[in-house]
Amino acid sequence: MRQDQYERLQALTEKLTDVFLDEADPAKWPGHGIAANTMEAKTRGDRYWCKKNAAATLTVIMKTTSLIGVIQSNSAGGSGGAEVESDGKDSDGLDGEIRAAEKEAARLIDKAQRESGKVAFDKRVHGK
Known part of the structure; x- marks a missing residue:
């Protein structure tokens, strides 16, 4: 991986973290302040979708962070910079x-x- 790609990956992780923090805020989910047993089905479904969307964003963050970690590990191990090896x-x-x-x-x-x-x-x- 080239240095510019590595830097873009780090920037992407930071952007995704900002998005996740926004998506994971329960105050912004549909039905905020309403008891679950009094919500309409559509509101409950929309709320559930918002939670899943935030979880999916977190998954992407974890993947990019993991990739950055592999790159850093390979660099520290002397394998010649930002090369990513497949572990199978x-x-x-x-x-x-x-x-x-x-x-x-x-x-x-x-x-x-x-x-x-x-x-x-x-x-x-x-x-x-």
């Missing part, structure tokens, strides 16, 4: 990333359930 994980593209995220989420849920089960067991057995 992106061969499935977005679908592969989604599967990996789902797998990690399932692992974290299992861990949390095991820990909460242990706490409940300890309370029953030890009376804590």
Whole structure:
């Protein structure tokens, strides 16, 4: 990657962060100040769409930040500047990333359930 591309990538990340901060502000979402059970279906749907849009923007920020990190790591490692190497994980593209995220989420849920089960067991057995 050329230096000018790297600098544009950094600038893009900053712009995206500004957009995300604007999109993620709940005060700007449809139905602000209205209880969810009193909202019309359209308002709830629009609110949900705004949340998903902010999450998608954050995903792009994370990707650009990750790419910047890879470039910096390669530069620090002496691989000759801003070269991006493929680690083979992106061969499935977005679908592969989604599967990996789902797998990690399932692992974290299992861990949390095991820990909460242990706490409940300890309370029953030890009376804590």
